[in-house]
Amino acid sequence: MGKVSIIRASERPDDERVHQMVKEAIDLLGGLETIVRPGQTVALKPNVVTGTLSGPGVTTDKRVVEALIRLCNEAGAGKVKVVEGAGYFTETSKALELSGIKALAEEHGAEVVDVDRDEHVELAVRDPLITPTIKVSKEFMDADVRINLPVMKTHDQLEVTLGVKNLKGVLPRYMKRNFHKIGVVKGILDLSKTVPVDLTVLDCIVAMEGLGPSFGPKVELNTIMASRDVFNLDRVASKIMGFDASELDYLVEAAEHGLTDLDSEVEVVGEAVSSFTHRFERAPTGTDFAEGVTVISEGACSACHGTIHSVLYDLEQMKKMGEIRDLFIVVGENAEVPDDLPNTPLIMGTCLEKYRDRGCYVEGCPPNNDKMRAAIREICGF
Ligand code: SF4
Numbered sequence: 335m336g337k338v339s340i341i342r343a344s345e346r347p348d349d350e351r352v353h354q355m356v357k358e359a360i361d362l363l364g365g366l367e368t369i370v371r372p373g374q375t376v377a378l379k380p381n382v383v384t385g386t387l388s389g390p391g392v393t394t395d396k397r398v399v400e401a402l403i404r405l406c407n408e409a410g411a412g413k414v415k416v417v418e419g420a421g422y423f424t425e426t427s428k429a430l431e432l433s434g435i436k437a438l439a440e441e442h443g444a445e446v447v448d449v450d451r452d453e454h455v456e457l458a459v460r461d462p463l464i465t466p467t468i469k470v471s472k473e474f475m476d477a478d479v480r481i482n483l484p485v486m487k488t489h490d491q492l493e494v495t496l497g498v499k500n501l502k503g504v505l506p507r508y509m510k511r512n513f514h515k516i517g518v519v520k521g522i523l524d525l526s527k528t529v530p531v532d533l534t535v536l537d538c539i540v541a542m543e544g545l546g547p548s549f550g551p552k553v554e555l556n557t558i559m560a561s562r563d564v565f566n567l568d569r570v571a572s573k574i575m576g577f578d579a580s581e582l583d584y585l586v587e588a589a590e591h592g593l594t595d596l597d598s599e600v601e602v603v604g605e606a607v608s609s610f611t612h613r614f615e616r617a618p619t620g621t622d623f624a625e626g627v628t629v630i631s632e633g634a635c636s637a638c639h640g641t642i643h644s645v646l647y648d649l650e651q652m653k654k655m656g657e658i659r660d661l662f663i664v665v666g667e668n669a670e671v672p673d674d675l676p677n678t679p680l681i682m683g684t685c686l687e688k689y690r691d692r693g694c695y696v697e698g699c700p701p702n703n704d705k706m707r708a709a710i711r712e713i714c715g716f
């Protein structure tokens with residue numbers, strides 16, 4: 335059950351090779367027929383994140399989703415559903431369309447479920463770490479088999495986003511935000527206990543490093559990984575990226591609470607971990623922004639932190655960073671605006687609308703880069 339399989343192509347794989355790689359990765363675990371029985375309903379959970387940035391390294395490669403749909407159909411599944419709640423920037427249904435996943439799912443007879451429009455069921459969390467109950471997509475929970483299809487990426491708050499974090503997409507939107515407010519590490523562990531998955535297939539054909547999960551450079555690994563144990567998969571995948579498990583709070587906490595054992599050996603089949611030599615550039619941390627910029631952040635989502643990094647990057651490219659002094663950005667649902675700031679603060683995002691009169695307010699959840707740049711220009715006078 336705890337085995338992790340790795341299939342690596344020697345060059346950028348074409349469509350048919352992607353299909354074969356997914357099949358080979360699952361075959362090394364015993365084959366999909368050992369997971370999906372004839373007539374069962376299967377829910378697939380890709381990582382769609384956002385529509386406007388959709389593409390390799392950001393969203394799950396649609397060919398991986400297609401391979402799973404075809405393999406489930408071949409295994410005799412009664413119904414296949416692609417279930418996702420995209421999170422930020424774009425409505426989920428639009429994001430699923432832009433990613434190409436909606437069209438190909440329908441082409442193969444699979445149903446597409448928008449978590450934001452789906453009914454939600456409230457589930458009790460066993461031995462809760464932070465939340466006694468969790469609401470999740472009813473369609474996802476009702477499925478007989480649940481398959482997780484994340485992308486390998488760095489993350490500004492968790493260091494990496496892999497299998498465990500990807501499940502956050504089955505939460506209703508307000509609950510995703512609430513996880514950032516109450517503590518995303520414990521939140522995703524409570525979620526993993528409450529919503530078990532039968533298989534995780536990790537898309538590392540194109541991965542992301544640096545400013546993940548949406549804005550970083552791409553890393554072509556031409557690889558597919560799979561495991562029935564999502565924690566083991568994350569342990570091996572993070573090692574491939576160059577992280578030690580002890581650097582990843584969610585794995586350390588998972589081990590402390592008996593969800594995984596970081597001292598145990600994971601059986602890896604297929605490609606050897608040692609053949610991966612690229613060390614992923616770390617995502618900038620929540621406080622690691624730029625000179626002259628102070629971010630007052632409490633309970634902020636990674637989407638807003640990612641937007642700040644990406645706006646500052648844009649300004650650097652425009653050679654405007656030298657003109658930024660005393661820029662204060664207040665972000666996150668729990669943040670307070672200090673009374674004694676030497677400059678007008680930028681109040682960022684819908685969750686701080688209550689402070690709109692206390693500075694230069696930028697609406698959006700998260701706000702878009704254009705509005706952020708305009709506000710920074712206004713505050714810094716360039
Ligand atoms: S505005 Fe930003 S921090 Fe606030 S809820 Fe939206 S994404 Fe999260």
